[in-house]
Amino acid sequence: MSNSFGSLFKITTFGESHGKAIGVTVDGCPAGIDVDEAFIQSELERRKPGQSKITTQRKEPDSFDILSGVFEGKTTGTPIAMVIHNTDQKSKDYAHIAKSFRPSHADFTYQEKYGIRDYRGGGRSSARETAARVAAGALAKLALRQLGIEVFAYVSQVGELKTKKSYLELDLSKTENNIVRCPDETIAEEMIAFIDGVRKNGDTVGGVVTGVITGTPVGLGEPVFDKLHARLGSAMLGINAVKGFEYGSGFEGAKMKGSAHNDIIEKDGDQIKTLTNLSGGIQGGISNGEDIYFNVAFKPVATIMRDQDSVDQDGNKITVSGKGRHDPCVVPRAVPIVEAMSALTILDFYLLNKSTILKA
Numbered sequence: 001m002s003n004s005f006g007s008l009f010k011i012t013t014f015g016e017s018h019g020k021a022i023g024v025t026v027d028g029c030p031a032g033i034d035v036d037e038a039f040i041q042s043e044l045e046r047r048k049p050g051q052s053k054i055t056t057q058r059k060e061p062d063s064f065d066i067l068s069g070v071f072e073g074k075t076t077g078t079p080i081a082m083v084i085h086n087t088d089q090k091s092k093d094y095a096h097i098a099k100s101f102r103p104s105h106a107d108f109t110y111q112e113k114y115g116i117r118d119y120r121g122g123g124r125s126s127a128r129e130t131a132a133r134v135a136a137g138a139l140a141k142l143a144l145r146q147l148g149i150e151v152f153a154y155v156s157q158v159g160e161l162k163t164k165k166s167y168l169e170l171d172l173s174k175t176e177n178n179i180v181r182c183p184d185e186t187i188a189e190e191m192i193a194f195i196d197g198v199r200k201n202g203d204t205v206g207g208v209v210t211g212v213i214t215g216t217p218v219g220l221g222e223p224v225f226d227k228l229h230a231r232l233g234s235a236m237l238g239i240n241a242v243k244g245f246e247y248g249s250g251f252e253g254a255k256m257k258g259s260a261h262n263d264i265i266e267k268d269g270d271q272i273k274t275l276t277n278l279s280g281g282i283q284g285g286i287s288n289g290e291d292i293y294f295n296v297a298f299k300p301v302a303t304i305m306r307d308q309d310s311v312d313q314d315g316n317k318i319t320v321s322g323k324g325r326h327d328p329c330v331v332p333r334a335v336p337i338v339e340a341m342s343a344l345t346i347l348d349f350y351l352l353n354k355s356t357i358l359k360a
């Protein structure tokens with residue numbers, strides 16, 4: 001079973017939702033990065049469960065401990081281990097799925113593949129694991145900040161409710177101003193009320209998170225298999241409940257003509273720039289120095305607070321009831337996860353491509 005991500009800045013996560021702890025080891029982090037622990041904690045708090053009425057009500061403080069790899073506030077170049085203890089499991093709520101399967105969660109596939117699963121709270125397949133990624137992603141963000149690279153994400157859609165503004169028309173510093181994490185104030189309250197209504201009805205709803213990466217140099221990514229957008233897409237599609245990824249013009253681009261879609265190139269001082277950015281900052285798998293932007297589509301949460309038809313491990317028809325504490329919509333908490341996976345991908349490429357970037 002693979003539990004790792006990245007080639008040079010490599011993370012391995014461990015732990016289950018209802019086990020003792022979850023955590024991450026980061027191998028390959030350069031020495032000398034300032035580790036701002038308060039920043040890492042604040043990132044974990046943006047993702048933690050129980051943060052508002054439109055998230056799961058499981059209350060985890062998600063405070064973390066650094067076990068190794070940091071001395072006098074700086075990384076030492078050795079493996080960094082970070083642990084987050086689980087403190088609020090109600091495992092008996094999951095006894096009913098020990099030998100049966102929730103529709104559209106990971107219960108059936110995991111059981112069939114491994115023949116053994118920690119069914120408590122979805123075990124390893126619970127998005128609780130993403131807390132570990134956010135801790136590692138915060139470290140990557142700190143390293144990227146030193147290089148002038150920043151990652152942002154925000155909720156751009158909940159169900160059919162969608163901001164009409166592009167990321168350039170929004171003030172991304174306002175993302176944390178509301179509990180749904182949509183910087184478009186004209187629609188954020190509607191999104192919140194909608195999620196709350198869906199929740200009260202025992203149902204769930206999907207949504208879209210938009211990601212933006214600024215300050216990337218020209219030259220991240222490889223021209224053939226390890227294209228930057230391919231690795232970014234893989235990072236996003238590796239997040240629980242993700243159903244779609246598009247970058248730049250994405251699926252809308254398929255409707256356009258080349259004459260309208262091409263990003264005209266110009267000389268701006270001593271730099272080569274493009275007048276438009278339908279390429280989404282990546283051409284031929286390599287960053288071109290423009291902003292990288294993309295959308296990530298999340299499905300509605302599988303565990304709904306209703307009875308559903310299913311089968312047990314022996315194939316008998318059963319009814320699965322909706323139990324446990326679940327998110328009515330994942331996108332508000334997915335925002336820091338999208339940022340973390342973006343930071344991990346970009347930093348990994350930066351380390352891989354450093355020599356060629358410097359040459360360029």
Ligand SMILES: Cc1cc2nc3c(=O)[nH]c(=O)nc-3n(C[C@H](O)[C@H](O)[C@H](O)COP(=O)(O)O)c2cc1C
Pocket residue numbers: 056104105106125126127130239240241242299301302303325326327330333334337
């Ligand atoms: C932030 C976040 C929170 C989630 N919360 C829940 C939840 O409370 N209940 C649930 O059934 N699924 C939740 N999910 C989705 C499941 O983890 C996911 O559907 C499951 O692992 C099966 O994988 P798949 O949907 O990618 O096929 C959440 C996902 C994310 C990203």
Ligand SMILES: C=C(O[C@@H]1CC(C(=O)O)=C[C@@H](OP(=O)(O)O)[C@H]1O)C(=O)O
Pocket residue numbers: 017018047048049056057058060120121122123125126127128129131240324325326327
């Ligand atoms: C606990 C968290 O979110 C969980 C994500 C999740 C799932 O199935 O993905 C199911 C619920 O928890 P449990 O694993 O107890 O069923 C959520 O509360 C968290 O994100 O830290």
